[in-house]
Amino acid sequence: MANKSSAIVPSGAKPKPFVTPQRFLVYTVLIVCAVFFLFPLYIMIITSLKSIQEIQSGNIFIPTMTPTLDAWEKAWNSACTGLYCEGVKVGFWNSIKITVPSTIVSIIVASLTGYSMANWPFKFSEVFFTILLLSSFIPYVVMIYPLVIITRELGIYSTLPAVVLVHTIFGLPLLTLLFRNYFASLPQELFKAARVDGAGYWQIFFQVFAPMSVPIFTVAVILQVTGIWNDFLFGVIYAGPTNYPMTVQLNNIVNSAQGGKAYNVDMAATILTGLVPLAIYFFSGKYFVRGIAAGAVKG
Amino acid sequence: MDRPNPLFRNLSSKLASLPMMLIVLGVFVGGTLWTVLFSFTNIKILPIFTPKQWMDGFVGLANYKRLFNSDRWMSCPAITKIGQESWQFKCTGAMPNMITYAILAIIIMISLGFLLAVMMDQKIRLEGVFRTIYLYPFALSFIVTGHVWAWIMSPEYGLQNAMRQLGWESFSFGWIADRNMVMYAIVIAGIWQGTGFVMALMLAGLRGIDEDIWKAARVDGIPAWRTYLQIVLPMMKAVMVTTFVLVASGAVRIYDLVVALTDGGPGISSDVPSRYIYQNFSANLGQSLSASTVMLVSMAIVLIPWIRMEFGKKSQA
Numbered sequence: 001m002a003n004k005s006s007a008i009v010p011s012g013a014k015p016k017p018f019v020t021p022q023r024f025l026v027y028t029v030l031i032v033c034a035v036f037f038l039f040p041l042y043i044m045i046i047t048s049l050k051s052i053q054e055i056q057s058g059n060i061f062i063p064t065m066t067p068t069l070d071a072w073e074k075a076w077n078s079a080c081t082g083l084y085c086e087g088v089k090v091g092f093w094n095s096i097k098i099t100v101p102s103t104i105v106s107i108i109v110a111s112l113t114g115y116s117m118a119n120w121p122f123k124f125s126e127v128f129f130t131i132l133l134l135s136s137f138i139p140y141v142v143m144i145y146p147l148v149i150i151t152r153e154l155g156i157y158s159t160l161p162a163v164v165l166v167h168t169i170f171g172l173p174l175l176t177l178l179f180r181n182y183f184a185s186l187p188q189e190l191f192k193a194a195r196v197d198g199a200g201y202w203q204i205f206f207q208v209f210a211p212m213s214v215p216i217f218t219v220a221v222i223l224q225v226t227g228i229w230n231d232f233l234f235g236v237i238y239a240g241p242t243n244y245p246m247t248v249q250l251n252n253i254v255n256s257a258q259g260g261k262a263y264n265v266d267m268a269a270t271i272l273t274g275l276v277p278l279a280i281y282f283f284s285g286k287y288f289v290r291g292i293a294a295g296a297v298k299g
Numbered sequence: 300m301d302r303p304n305p306l307f308r309n310l311s312s313k314l315a316s317l318p319m320m321l322i323v324l325g326v327f328v329g330g331t332l333w334t335v336l337f338s339f340t341n342i343k344i345l346p347i348f349t350p351k352q353w354m355d356g357f358v359g360l361a362n363y364k365r366l367f368n369s370d371r372w373m374s375c376p377a378i379t380k381i382g383q384e385s386w387q388f389k390c391t392g393a394m395p396n397m398i399t400y401a402i403l404a405i406i407i408m409i410s411l412g413f414l415l416a417v418m419m420d421q422k423i424r425l426e427g428v429f430r431t432i433y434l435y436p437f438a439l440s441f442i443v444t445g446h447v448w449a450w451i452m453s454p455e456y457g458l459q460n461a462m463r464q465l466g467w468e469s470f471s472f473g474w475i476a477d478r479n480m481v482m483y484a485i486v487i488a489g490i491w492q493g494t495g496f497v498m499a500l501m502l503a504g505l506r507g508i509d510e511d512i513w514k515a516a517r518v519d520g521i522p523a524w525r526t527y528l529q530i531v532l533p534m535m536k537a538v539m540v541t542t543f544v545l546v547a548s549g550a551v552r553i554y555d556l557v558v559a560l561t562d563g564g565p566g567i568s569s570d571v572p573s574r575y576i577y578q579n580f581s582a583n584l585g586q587s588l589s590a591s592t593v594m595l596v597s598m599a600i601v602l603i604p605w606i607r608m609e610f611g612k613k614s615q616a
Contacts (some may be wrong), residue, residue: 001421002428023421026418026421026423027413027423029414029418030415030418030419030423030429033411033415034432034433036428036434036491037435037436037491037495038432039431039451040436040447040448040451040491041435043447043449043450043451044447047450050582055456056456059460059461059465059581060451060456060457060458060460060461060463061452069426109319109433112315112316113316113318113319115314115315116312116313116315116316117316117324120309121312122309122316124307124314125312125316128316128320128323129406130317131323131327131328132319132327135323135327137544137548137598137601138327138331138550138595138598138599139551139573139591139594139595140573141572141573141576141590141596142328142330142331142334142591142592142593142594143326143330143331143334143575143581143589144577145334145580145584145587145588145591146326146329146330146333146334147326147330147603150326150330155572157432159340160549169322169326172319172322175328188515193484199313200311201311203313204310206322226438229440230439230440230441230442230443232441232442232554232558233554235554239439241471244370247440247443247552247555248441249560250442250443251442251446251559252458254446254449254559255562263453263456266446266450267446267447267450269447270443270447273440273441273442273443274438274439274443277440278435279437280438281434281438282422282431282435285427285430285431287414288434288438289434292472
């Protein structure tokens with residue numbers, strides 16, 4: 001680069017010494033941190049493969065020589081929550097029952113709201129949108145009790161619809177922002193052309209915008225599924241004991257110490273609870289990052 | 300010419316936004332107002348509360364006085380003067396615990412996140428692998444995070460026991476069972492869960508900086524570390540403010556992590572405001588609502604830098 005005038009310009013990168021002290025430092029920091037972040041995953045996995053005797057006599061760092069899946073089987077099927085002994089599988093199915101409708105409803109409401117805000121503004125729509133965005137910072141505790149009253153008045157408190165409603169409400173600010181920004185970034189000529197051709201609100205949404213918006217819907221689904229799956233608070237308050245999601249079941253299993261603590265079962269149950277969001281994260285890394293960054297890099 | 304009623308213009312759009320408007324008015328604005336208003340009453344029972352009940356139950360600031368007199372919320376008994384100038388503060392209770400967590404989480408997560416982002420920006424090999432490793436805890440819930448770290452930090456069988464077995468007899472890591480250290484244990488778990496996210500935000504910020512800045516700095520012979528600290532860092536003000544607001548607002552809300560990791564223990568030494576409020580809803584509604592209002596105010600304080608930035612941007616333009 002510095003030698004522009006010379007006739008022969010060497011191509012490719014300048015050869016570098018094999019390891020400079022700087023590179024060494026960089027990789028040292030990166031690897032030390034990676035060890036810190038991986039450590040709990042390692043501990044979770046090896047603990048879940050041990051027998052309880054090995055845990056009591058052994059060392060938390062050292063993997064077992066005789067791995068067994070007994071703890072996994074017990075965590076899934078028969079671990080006790082204090083109320084009954086059916087493992088985390090009850091919570092797993094409850095979490096699916098909560099996550100699927102909550103994700104669908106919240107995305108339908110938010111995508112339409114975002115579309116209205118971006119392309120069909122009306123009087124005071126900006127005001128509503130601003131309040132909506134600020135609302136994402138209101139601590140949940142402030143609205144928990146009013147929402148208990150609202151769901152009770154609607155006659156759905158302590159049922160599945162209540163928790164779906166609450167997830168829809170609290171997912172709305174971020175999702176609306178996501179969709180509004182996306183729809184606003186689409187070429188406006190497209191919208192105008194559709195208008196000239198006589199398409200209305202719903203036609204443009206379903207026939208023009210929705211087919212172009214698969215990426216943003218993917219991001220929204222990932223965001224909602226992980227967020228709702230990981231929720232504890234709304235599940236414990238609004239879902240009612242028969243619908244407790246997996247996080248609540250896990251917490252109850254770990255905290256119920258019937259016949260001594262079974263750390264191997266606890267860790268297996270913990271991994272099982274984290275498995276769905278982890279799988280989503282590993283298979284959709286790019287979209288996951290985009291989703292979590294979407295709220296942060298608002299314009 | 301017959302003008303259509305303006306209310307019906309854009310009708311589809313209004314209809315589609317109706318759920319959002321109802322939620323904004325009914326839940327976000329209405330619910331918040333309700334909580335603030337009824338924090339000034341001694342109302343106790345659940346049936347829906349009317350303006351008349353509000354007037355009858357009005358007790359002014361009594362709930363707030365009781366709240367701040369409650370040791371569980373906040374008590375600073377040990378403000379002692381050492382020598383001429385220096386004071387020693389030792390506050391306990393839910394509110395100081397949350398503030399301790401917030402300050403440490405903000406400082407550590409932002410500095411570690413920035414450091415990692417800078418390292419990741421050095422055209423390293425396996426960038427994707429490192430990013431995946433740093434970010435995966437963010438996909439896990441606080442409940443999962445809390446239980447893993449509770450197991451690792453368990454004084455009985457965890458890290459402490461393992462180190463002693465390996466021959467380090469004096470090694471001590473019983474933070475989650477120690478009243479004075481338990482909040483730091485929660486900070487460790489919180490950092491593990493959230494730093495990857497901060498790193499991802501910072502890395503996006505670094506990548507957004509104009510390449511020419513780097514070229515200019517190199518031409519001027521400024522070493523890379525100074526370029527980062529004195530040129531790039533100030534340019535990332537927006538990302539920093541956003542990160543600060545996100546981390547701080549998460550810290551104000553902290554709940555699940557504490558429930559899973561310590562459940563407020565030992566005793567109530569790691570209680571946090573959200574947990575205090577949920578536990579008092581049935582017994583002491585008015586006081587819970589006043590505590591919620593205090594949290595609302597805390598959140599507003601956290602938002603000030605962000606609001607200033609947004610507002611400042613508009614007034615300049």
